[in-house]
Amino acid sequence: MNFQFVLDNLAALTVTGLTQGSIYALVALGYTLVYGVLRLINFAHSEVFMIGTFTTTIIWAALGFGVGAAAPSTLGVLGLILAAVLAAGAASGATALVVERVAYRPLRKRNAPPLIFLISAIGASVALMEAAGAITNRQPRGMPSLVFPKVQFSIFGADVTNLQLGIIFSALLMWVGLDTFINRSRLGRGVRAVAQNPEVAALMGVNKDRVIMLIFILGGAMAGAASVLYDVKVGLTTYSVGFLIGIKAFTAAVLGGIGNLRGALLGGLLLGVVENYGAGVFGNQWMDVVAFLVLVVVLLFRPNGLLGESLGRARA
């Protein structure tokens, strides 16, 4: 155990943690939205993220930024990121929508018990993952570095790079957009109405099926955006990339309070930071162990997560 290392590098570990946590937070939004409205853990959400990572590489290659390509100009970088966010957001949103249509809606129409949804969710996840594995021959797919990390400034002795800043800032921006949409817009109000009382929401003229489609698309689009940030950061993806990220993001959602958009953000950032501290103390191989231990400990004291639920507040 190396506490001295963590103390010496606290600021640096925090910055890396926040960067990783931003990606968890964006993916966590998808779990939280779906759970808030349907009381369902959409396990296929990890594959929605995976589809995004591949879409990003495909769109970049199509735009001439394949393996071996020269580093583009600043404007080129922004253009490639924007194109990737749009394409991956659309592809992930569409994947989420298809999962809803194929794996959940038929069950909903037949009033299936919750356990059946869970099985269907796991099935959809495995099917998507294995399909991607078959298509890619289980080979990882690399991409050229889009952003070369350059130190922008130092804070408490920690160097902060443009890449880290960009990832954290983009994630916050996406989160603010989603939170504003859910809390301020008419459609967002419809989402909250269904989460709080689906029957009364119908009496207000809210089409539940449309709300469900909306949350899958929104959650999928957030995972798509996260997948672009992941690709920029890691530069490599594979068919099973969603598994660990998905579980971590789900953990983040539960940690913050599932069904709570602010909880997803808090849980994601916190999980990223804590697992980096853990890696610092015990070594990298213990990172995931620490992450899940933290979850268990937090849930022992706050079973509803740090912030509790808000989307479907006070629904028994």
Place this chain on the structure above:
Amino acid sequence: MLLELKDVSLAYGRIVALHGISLTVDEGEIVALIGANGAGKSTTMRAVSGLRPVLKGSISFDGQDITKMRADLRVIRGVSQSPEGRGIFPGMSVRENLEMGAYTRRNRPEIDKDLERVFGLFPRLKEREKQSGGTMSGGEQQMLAVGRALMSRPKLLLLDEPSMGLAPMLIQQIFDIIVEINQQGTTVLLVEQNAQQALSRAHRAYVLETGRIVKEGTGAELLHDPAVKDAYLGVA
């Protein structure tokens, strides 16, 4: 005829709650459904608003068969319900709850006009505009539920137990407001335990017993009917 139920039966699982109910509501009327607990009053409301599918029979509204129409589409046609137990969205403010009532509408100036109208009918709601719906008193929630149901500017307003849990003075007040809403041009179908109030304010009424209509007449007729007096008015 604004609303017509023809021989409507409805079941919860194997328990049949309505055995072939027929009733009509004309434009401009206040019609009351009275009966004991479990007689099928709220179930009838759920059939009209579309929350429960009917087993057989038909429901027509404003010249259209709506028997199989989804609940949210009935709202657009002009049916609005203040549900049993009020159904206030606890995590939304009073204002947001009222906005939910206008969910199907897009014309902002018209919605604002109706907000003013509701605040005029229930000044209390204006005072509590920013308060969260879940923290309101029972009486205030009832006002909010009725006000919210008005926000869709319905042709037919369904009120399920508007006086439930209210102090006697508030009961008077809410019935005064129901009559006022009716005089402003909204047809009302009302379910009530408080038969005295309901019958004295309604144009016509139906008496339900174990899922069947056993009596109908004008409010005044039923108010003076010995059997009704005996069973529902608590005076011999």
